[in-house]
Amino acid sequence: MIALLVRDLRLAVRAGGGFGLGLAFFLIVVVLVPFGVGPDTALLSRIAPGVLWIAALLACLLSLDRIFALDFEDGSLDLLATSPLPLEGVAAVKALAHWVTTGLPLVLAAPVLGLLMNLPLAGYTALMISLMLGTPALSVIGAFGAALTVGLKRGGLLMSLLVLPMYVPTLIFGAEMARRGAEGLDYSAPMFMLAGISAGALALLPFASAAVLRVNLR
Template sequence: MRALLLRDLRLAFRAGGGFGLGLAFFLIVTVLVPFGVGPGAAQLGAIAPGILWLGALLACLLSLDRIFALDWEDGTLDLLATSPLPLEAAVSVKALAHWLTTGLPLVLAAPVLGLLLNLAPQGHAWLLLSLALGTPALSVIGTFGAALTVGVKRGGLLLSLLVLPLYVPTLIFGAEAA
């Protein structure tokens, strides 16, 4: 399982876009929303958890279609299905690799972006805790959606339509907890 995790991490960094794209999107959403909402510090501080959670959700959504796509194309999924490793373990490792390359950088960047949005100092700990608990859930839910759409051409839109309604409870929990 460790070898599969290391392989998925290497693929995420080598394939391009997996690590940096989600983090850049998170940064862009967090920086652009105040331009649309207005520069009021009190207002930004009040909606900062929602902005950060929505940015994290959308950033996680960007890389979901790549969870199984490369393995589907080169036949690795067939090898995983016939290996003695249980499929549940392989899917869990893939979800963990997705979280390590997408969710964890977002969790680590959120406190700095919270400062930019004038998040109250006591809100930083709650935001960090809610993102640390919620982003793995986003990765697991997204992994199920990616598994359903792995063989579909241009399945990214279908994946978004399948996964977004399932993300709503996590978004509500995270924004309210922070």
């Protein structure tokens, strides 16, 4: 399992691995928003939590199709499926590797971008915690979507259509938590909901992903 995690991380930072692409996309989207809505700092700080969350979600989506598709194309997935690793574990580890290479950098970059979006000072803690709790769910749900479309050529768009609706609960509670934090309100209720969604997704979806992979490998 650890070997697989190390391999995936190593592949991500090697040439063509796509590490940092999601992060760069996140930066650009958030930088573009003030150009689009104009230099109204009051408006920007009001929409900041929502914009940051949607940008994080899109950045996450960008690299999802790589989770299984690359291993499928070069035959590794067949070999992994016949290896001693349980496919559930493979799915979980690959989602974890995706989170480390995509979700975690987003969490760390978010405060800088919050500054660009004129996020109120009180909102940074809530924003960081909400992304920290929410991005693992994005990776695991995304891995399930990637498993569903693994055999398809050009499956990326179909995967986005499948995955985005599943992201709705995470987005609602994540953005709500960041918004409440920015307004100085109590954000414990959306935080618990968000943590619950992540925990549930982490516990259940690797099994669903593995089941779907088995069907797709036939």
